Amino acid sequence: MTGSTRTIVCGAGVIGSCIAYFLSRRGVEVLIVDKSDVASAASGKAGGFLARDWCDGTVTEQLCQVSFDLHQELADTLDGADAYGYRPMSAYSVAIPNATRGLRAAHEKETAWLSDGCFVRGKLGDIGNTAQVNPEQFTRAMLAGAVENGATLVHGTVNGVNTSKMSETITGVYIDGECVDAKNTVIAMGPWTADAERWMRLPGIDSIKGDSLVLRPRGKIPAHALFIDYETANGDWESPELFPRPDGTVYLCAESDTEPLAENPHAINASDGAGSRLLEVAGAVSPALRSITAEKVNGCHRPVAHDGLPVIGPAHNLKGAWVATGHGPWGILNAPGTALVMSELICDGVAKAIDLRAFSANRDLSDELHDEDLASEAS
Numbered sequence: 496m497t498g499s500t501r502t503i504v505c506g507a508g509v510i511g512s513c514i515a516y517f518l519s520r521r522g523v524e525v526l527i528v529d530k531s532d533v534a535s536a537a538s539g540k541a542g543g544f545l546a547r548d549w550c551d552g553t554v555t556e557q558l559c560q561v562s563f564d565l566h567q568e569l570a571d572t573l574d575g576a577d578a579y580g581y582r583p584m585s586a587y588s589v590a591i592p593n594a595t596r597g598l599r600a601a602h603e604k605e606t607a608w609l610s611d612g613c614f615v616r617g618k619l620g621d622i623g624n625t626a627q628v629n630p631e632q633f634t635r636a637m638l639a640g641a642v643e644n645g646a647t648l649v650h651g652t653v654n655g656v657n658t659s660k661m662s663e664t665i666t667g668v669y670i671d672g673e674c675v676d677a678k679n680t681v682i683a684m685g686p687w688t689a690d691a692e693r694w695m696r697l698p699g700i701d702s703i704k705g706d707s708l709v710l711r712p713r714g715k716i717p718a719h720a721l722f723i724d725y726e727t728a729n730g731d732w733e734s735p736e737l738f739p740r741p742d743g744t745v746y747l748c749a750e751s752d753t754e755p756l757a758e759n760p761h762a763i764n765a766s767d768g769a770g771s772r773l774l775e776v777a778g779a780v781s782p783a784l785r786s787i788t789a790e791k792v793n794g795c796h797r798p799v800a801h802d803g804l805p806v807i808g809p810a811h812n813l814k815g816a817w818v819a820t821g822h823g824p825w826g827i828l829n830a831p832g833t834a835l836v837m838s839e840l841i842c843d844g845v846a847k848a849i850d851l852r853a854f855s856a857n858r859d860l861s862d863e864l865h866d867e868d869l870a871s872e873a874s
């Protein structure tokens with residue numbers, strides 16, 4: 496044993512940064528390490544949309560509700576509206592067929608900013624149960640809060656773990672080959688958590704790629720999240736999402752073709768043609784979004800376990816090792832609940848806020864699930 500009381504958090508995405516913040520609030524000595532920059536992967540490229548009850552009736556219901564409420568509390572405490580664009584917003588389901596097809600619009604008055612060919616099918620959420628943050632700014636605010644509470648951020652690649660003689664307990668990690676002692680080690684490396692399968696038993700972690708762009712229209716766009724069914728010129732249907740942000744920009748994203756995960760988040764680019772496809776969607780959504788150059792076009796991978804559920808809790812074959820990943824399309828939403836429950840596990844030895852049984856790192860995920868199952872369960 497090393498005698499160290501430190502907790503090392505591996506990965507400064509939204510999950511690792513929130514865990515560092517919640518642990519540091521409990522007085523834990525935290526070292527957070529990232530091989531790239533804070534929020535340089537999916538956590539800086541996501542939509543940042545939050546929904547309290549969209550997972551009701553599933554095993555993630557409690558995680559989503561606790562997390563949504565924590566987002567509200569954090570925004571109150573940390574001035575989230577100014578610091579990272581937290582705001583309640585409405586959400587609509589919209590269809591954009593390439594011919595009119597007799598669809599009828601609903602909620603026309605509120606959504607008068609949309610094009611004539613855009614059919615509002617219904618309201619999915621309102622200001623009490625749907626909201627947004629700028630995910631990069633939120634992640635950075637959590638990290639900054641952790642550092643203010645005494646945490647240390649280091650840049651480096653975690654490339655191994657050190658264990659006790661019997662290999663039952665983790666006693667530290669190797670950062671760029673140098674051993675750093677720790678009592679607890681949290682693996683929150685997003686889709687790269689798959690690398691940690693060399694060191695500890697984990698359910699299979701994979702990733703799904705998404706592309707996004709950010710536009711800056713001239714006029715003000717209402718706080719309406721849009722979940723769109725878009726028919727392309729050749730009759731295929733796609734499901735892009737659009738989120739106007741309080742800073743005046745508009746974010747759009749869509750799932751992209753499968754692509755292998757690059758080692759460095761900065762080496763991940765948008766797929767070929769993704770920018771122009773998303774610009775075409777923007778133009779079909781509203782005249783206010785036509786003929787604007789994209790400020791940013793990005794690609795990133797969200798982490799998914801083979802059954803589409805998060806992985807949160809102890810790594811069962813290694814004492815002192817913990818894992819928090821696989822949040823799929825809801826990592827920004829579910830980061831605060833994940834972080835709260837991880838801080839309970841590490842500080843109190845028991846998870847109180849959320850029932851973690853379905854998220855066990857020890858669950859059996861054999862290889863019989865195929866790629867199609869992965870895509871459908873994680874979407």
Ligand SMILES: Cc1cc2nc3c(=O)[nH]c(=O)nc-3n(C[C@H](O)[C@H](O)[C@H](O)COP(=O)(O)OP(=O)(O)OC[C@H]3O[C@@H](n4cnc5c(N)ncnc54)[C@H](O)[C@@H]3O)c2cc1C
Nearest residue numbers: 506508510530538541542543544653685705825826827828
């Ligand atoms: C297009 C798109 C839109 C999305 N929109 C939303 C949304 O609206 N709402 C929502 O709730 N969620 C959304 N998500 C999901 C969300 O982005 C992810 O679930 C979340 O960002 C995952 O966070 P993470 O911290 O687990 O991983 P990441 O953000 O991938 O962070 C992992 C970090 O670990 C670091 N790392 C990896 N390996 C090592 C190593 N060996 N040593 C040191 N550091 C390492 C990486 O550099 C990286 O910084 C979206 C995802 C995509 C792709």
